[in-house]
Amino acid sequence: MKKRALATAMWGMCASATAETAPQAALELYVDTKTQQIYAEPGPGRQKLGRFVRAEEGATAGVTATQSATAVSATPVAVVAAPVASSVKSSKWYDRIGLRGYVQMRYNQEAGGDAKDLRAPGDKFIGKDQGFGIRRARVVLSGDVSDRMSIYLQPDLASTPTGSSTTNFAQLRDAYADIYFDKAKTFRVRAGQSKVPYGWEDLQSSQNRLAMDRADALNSAVRDERDLGLFFYYSPGVAAERFSYLQKSGLKGSGDYGVVGLGFYNGQGANRPDRNDQLHTVLHLTYPFKFANGQYLEVGADAYAGRYKVASPTSVSIGGSTFTPSVNAPAEGSVDRRVAAHVIYYPQPFGFQAEWTVGRGPELDVARKTIRTKSLRGGYAQVMYKFDGEFGSLMPYVKWQTYRGGSKFDTNAPRMLVDELDVGVEWQPVKEVEIAVAYANMRRTDVTTAPYARVDGNLIRLQLQLNY
Known part of the structure; x- marks a missing residue:
């Protein structure tokens, strides 16, 4: 207009x-x-x-x-004089579609302990005999088809299928449409494969996140943070403007997933069909407060519930005993439910963020040789400081995380014990380039292979991110 x-x-x-x-x-x-x-x-x-x-x-x-x-x-x-032709009047919907993306290149160097034996769900390039790796290669096609509908399509060109010895396969991450019920776009339904609104850091894009990887306690809830379903969001005007500002200003926002969100999704994870005809339900609540001095504080809580069908168990050898665990759950799957809370004090210049989750889910009980529903808990805390100057933006941080619970997406759902400390800094000389360096002390269970040993090691981690 x-x-x-x-x-x-x-x-x-x-x-x-x-x-x-x-x-x-x-x-x-x-x-x-x-x-x-x-x-x-x-x-x-x-x-x-x-x-x-x-x-x-x-x-x-x-x-x-x-x-x-x-x-x-x-x-x-x-x-x-008057225009010969007006491109505004003849504008088509495809003129409002944008193309963007980013690439992340990683390098991990062993720095002590049993670092060569470390394995982490968030980074497949952790372990022995590793070199440079492309962790993300995303292309996003998005825009407003009309005043009442927008689309979002995002493949990842750096995926690695389970069991593959080669990397950089293309795989779908997001494919959804937002349908708005009013002109102000306060109410909308998101239909398709998208992020499940559980956990603040899980909703934050890897492109915006400060720490190298997401915390396991929250990230173990939803595979690849995404699933297929319907999600209803309520975003009043003031909150929507704040969500947008916090994401675009360099303050590491998570984006607009509503002040209130309610979703129904399959529950088996991204790019996987439902296996039990039992939908998961998620409830998301958050609000970004703005103080008189311009400081932003966001607080909220999330919860989800459903039933999850673990993958078929395989034979394992643990403690001198070899067995194939049974699954102690009804045909529709194991109980899978959690609640979480978050607080984000945005870096202006000092910042702090923390999340904690508790719940119940499937986990391998070695003593009983069965996979059954057990309790879980964990979370993280992170402090950071933002320096803006002539040479760009510099943001050092310290992050601690812990988790005690099942790794439901891995074969046999082994118990995961994580205690990790990361100290790092991100430098963004220009908006198109980000360089991150971190030291990590990891004490975590290798959930990929029995007997699921707990490994203690230190890493020096490097990441180059290119935004376009």
Whole structure:
């Protein structure tokens, strides 16, 4: 509407200003879609207004009194004639679709202990005989199809299927549409495969996250943070503006998943079909408060419940005994439910964030040689400080995490014991480039292979992220 009003005003100022002037060369004009600034050449974020003809100052013959007054008061310089063609009126839905993405390259170096034997769900390049690896290669196609619907499509070109000896396969991450119930976009339903609104850090994109990996206690709830279902979100205007600002300002926001969210999803994880005809239900509550001094604080809580069917158990050898565990659960699967709370004090410049979760889920009971429902708990705390200067943005951080509970997505759902401390810094010299360096002391269970040993090791970790 702003661009249309701008073009109309330009036409109103001088609709007939060229009636008695000599023909001039046509000039193409472009408008920046964010700032509404007019330009004479194309560029990023600029939309073509049309072709205009330059007219001499004072050429007002044939102009009505109102038009003449407008032209004189509005501009002391040359005026332009009506556009030959208006691209605003002829705009198609595909003109509003954007393309972006990012790539993350990782390198982990052993720095003591049994680092070569470490395994972590968040980084497949941890372990012996590792070199450079591409952790993420994302391309996002998104935009507004109309005033009432937007789309979001995101594949990852750096996936590794289970059991594969090669990397960098393409796999779907997100494929959904937001359908809005009102013009203000306060109420919407998200249909398709998307992030399940459980856990604040799980909703935060890897592109925005400060620490290298998500905390296991929260991330063990939903495989790849995503599932297929319907999610209803309520985002009042003030909160929606704050969510957007916190994500785009460099303060490491998680995005807009509503002040209130309610979802129904399969429960088996991303890119996996449902196995029990039993939908999971999730409830999400959060609010970003803004203090008088400009400081942002976000607090909230989440909960989900459902039944999860573990993968078929396999034979294991633990403590001198070899057995194939049974599954102590009904046909529809094991009880799977959790609650969590979060508090985020955004780095302005000092920041703090923490989350904690408790619940029950499937876990291998070695003594009983069975997989049964057991309790779980865990969380993390992180402090950070944001420096903005001539050489970009610098953000050091310290993160501690712990988890005691089953790893339901791994074969036999072994018990996972995690105690980890990360100390690192992220440097963003320009918005397109981010460099992160971290030291990590990891004490965690290798849940990939029996007898599920607990490994203690130290790593130096490097990451280069390219945003485009």
